[in-house]
Structure formats: C-alpha cells, structure tokens
Amino acid sequence: MSEKTKSMLVDLGANPDLVEEFKKDPESVMKRYGVPADHRQLILDGDKEGLAKAADLDDEHVQLLIV
C-alpha cells in the first residue's frame, strides 16, 4: 500500500472532522493526499476486504494476540 494512502488512513483514524469531510467529498480528500487510482477505487467501492488485503491487514498477515 502506498505511503500516501496510509497517511490518509492514519489521519482519518485520528481526525473525526476529516472523516465527515471525506463522507461528503471523498474524491477531493483522496486527491489532496495523492491516493493512487487503484486504492481510490477500493475505497470508493467500499471494498473493505480489498483494502485490508492491500494494507496487509487481513488475517493471513496479522496475528492478533490470543492467550
């Protein structure tokens, strides 16, 4: 996953106002961060699984702690 997409996701996670802005106009927020086209499409399609896979967040890549 590109650094630009990661930066936008981190900022979205930390800033609820940015989330609201994103909901109103996702294209403009993604353009501002320079999110590449393939990630833009995943995000616009709401493809959570695709996005998680692109970010190595799926269960194959992440082991959550289980006692």
Added chain:
Amino acid sequence: MSSATGRLSIVGTGIRLAGQLTIEARHLVAGADQVLCVVDELTLFHLRQINPHSQSLQHCYAPGRSRDASYAEMVERLLAPLHEGQHVCGVFYGHPGVFVWPGQEAVRQARRAGFPATMYPGVSALDCLVADLGLDPAVHGCQSFEAMDFLLYPRRIDATALLLLWQPVALGDPQRSTFTTDPAWVQVLAEVLGESYSENHPVIVYEAATLPLAEPRVESVALADLHRVEFTQRSTLVLEAAGPPIRSEQRLARLGVSPDAIRTASFQRYRQAGRLDKD
C-alpha cells in the same frame, strides 16, 4: 541514547487505527530508545511516524509455532535492552493487558529482575463494544470469559446479566494454532448456553472496526443457529440479559430497610423497563 537504568513501558494502540492511541502512549513511543510492536502494518506505519525506529515483533508468530514459544520470544526481546540501560516501549494492539499474555508477562519479569516497569491502559475491544452496542456494564452487570475456557471449565452464569465470550474463533482448535473453528464445538457451546437461555435468544457476533471508514460487525443470530456463523480473530459473542434481576425482599428485611426507603437508580429503572421496550 539510553537512560542509566533500563525501564519498560507497555502501551496499547487501541483497536481503531491511530485515533485510539492515548496521549501518554504517544509520548512514551516518541521518547523510547526502542519501540517493539505487535501490531498490523498500518499501525506500524503510524508508530514509525512518531518514532522511526519502531520495530515489529510480528515475526515471532510463525505457522506451526506454538503460541507459548512466540510469547516467550516477545518477552525476551522486550527485556533484553533493559540490561543495556534502555527505555523500551512495548506496543500491543488494543489494551496491552487485555487478552495479551506477553504484555503482562513482560511487566512481571521486568519487575522481578529489578527494572521499573509500567503498563499504561489502552482502548480495548470491550470499550469499543460498550460504545458501539450501547451496553453499559452497570445496567445488568457483566460476565466475561474466553470462549474455550468457558466451554471447558464450567462456570455458574447468571442470565439476568450481560455475557461476553471472547475469541470464539478458537473453538475447535485445542492447540490454539490454526484458528479454524469447528462448528461441532460451537454447537456444544450453544447447548451449554441453552441451559440458561432459550434457543431463540439472540447472540450478537461483534467485531470492532479497525479502519477509520469501516463499521463494526454487529450480526445477530439465534442461539440455536450459532454454529452456522463464521468467526474471525476479532469476533466476540454478546448475550444480552434474558430479563432483569429480582430485588430480594429477604435481604432488605435482613438490612432492616423498608422497600420504600430504597431509591431506584436511573439504570435500574431502564433495566426494569427492558432495553427493547425503551428503544
């Protein structure tokens, strides 16, 4: 580069990316000599924005390797730099002490070895669950068990209180290595729960959102159909109370208090009215 005496700080990132890292955790990550993390790639990216030297311990997990061996290596990695006088910050997903064996164990071992060690609370899946489902543990009370532990070590449960069962994904994986659920185990769990709840009692399969644009998973299924559901590592089972508890007149008499002298709290009135009626 290092403080005179080694020091261990254990922090959590929260469940959702970036926003749930507390201010004190951020401060500790920024100032530590070594930041060792058990987190996903996106969270690691965020931590490296705060401290570029943050390193992942995810490699301690490996297919076929026992959890005990993975945890032992994590603890060893966290403790080794303390002997060189470094400030180590161990970073774990969620709350660093909730369902995180190496977080707690690292603090215990560091203290035994004479090093100052502190665990700082983080945002756990329970905190997200309370917010997402609107379930205040004060209203009905709250019982919380690891699902396989609950199944294999019988407990007395109270159907008038909330029941949370964590990590159902491990049901049917007695070695805790593959995280492949066996529906037959889930069915036995449902039968055990059926001793206290009706077969139609709703079970919520809950997963907190990890990405900022994602919604939590909130899937309700009848207890009798629980074995048909697919779980992930993030799944938790939530059984709301089957009904309110009954006040004990016997205990009031024992206390010498008249029923009229007791003021019913808001949460008790809400509980008595029933959550579904109220909503």
